[in-house]
Amino acid sequence: MSSLLPDDPLSDVYFQNSKPYLDIRVRERATDNLNAFDRNPKLIETLVTEVASTEHFLKNDAKACNLAARLANFLPGLVRPGRKTFGGPSGINWVEATDHFVCRSSHGVRFSRFSEFENDDSAEKLLEAMEYRTILHLAWRFRQWYQYPPLLAEIAAPVLREVVEEMKETTDLTIQDRRPFSLYSCHDVTILALLYALGADFLADEEKGNWRYWPEYGSTLIFELVKAKDQRGSTLHVVRVLLNGKPVRVVNMLGRYGDTYSSSSIGPKYIGQGPMNLLTIGCFDKIVSTLETAGV
DSSP states (O other): OEEEOOSSTTOHHHHHHOOOOEEOOOOOGGGOSSOHHHHSHHHHHHHHHHHHTSHHHHHHHHTTHHHHHHHHHHOGGGGOTTOOOOSSTTOSOHHHHHHHHHHHHHHTOOTTTTSTTTTOHHHHHHHHHHHHHHHHHHHHHHHHHHTSHHHHHHHHHHHHHHHHHHHHHHTTOOTTSOOEEEOOOOOHHHHHHHHHHHTBHHHHOTTTOGGGOOOOTTOOEEEEEEEEEOTTSOEEEEEEEEETTEEOOBBOGGGTTGGGGOOBTTBOOBOOOSGGGOEEHHHHHHHHHHHHHTOO
16 A cells, blocks of 8 residues: 655645545555565475475474474364465464464453363463463474575565665655655564564574564554764665564674674674664665575
8 A cells, every 4th residue: 555645744735625545556466575475385385395394493393293282172273184384293384373372362352262162261271371382383483484595585575675665766855745655464474574584683682582573463564764864964864663663673683794794792783874773775775685685
């Protein structure tokens, strides 16, 4: 969904005499830059399998077999014929399992509601006990996939390229020109991919465990183009990234950019070269270009 803001957003005359408009585009699957799983399912399946068939993935996914079996006892649809499991010996679709907990928790619905265990408080407590472990294992699985550059590039690079190119064009607009505003709707797995593609600092830390993050229901990821001043007082444009209203700072995750942005003994080196470690347009463009280079 895209729109153009009025020439003078504060003008009462504009809102009295004009009707703001929205252009809504529903893209064909072949050109959908937000859902690579639909855009190119065979390629995504191949890339997912390349990760899921590694010894590391198989060994750790097998540790969740008991949890998967217990979940299936309460949610038999997880083992229905024809289901997609996306690899690993655990044998269930962990996205569907997590969706069960995330959606019901967000709407205040009991986990056992609409099941044969609906009035069984002991079953409800067992499901409550499995919620965190289910989301944790899904986060781990996607961490393995999104740390694989070819797969991450296929999922995140197209939409980030569109965003950065629109921002580059916007920096040349005059004060009389209307500023673009674009709104995308996507899945939680896409938001997570964009965070990995950027190199969000909380996902880069293996020790603290913040990588266990999973996007909450109704999450928003905002890319704002902001005009700022550098230390010399010169004007520059920077990109502010907000996850549910909180700033996201970008680091050199997995050493993608060599020694230019290497970590130090005092913590990670932030890539953003603007005020408060915000990304400049050039930094943002480099992130996307590096990601595209890693693609298949």
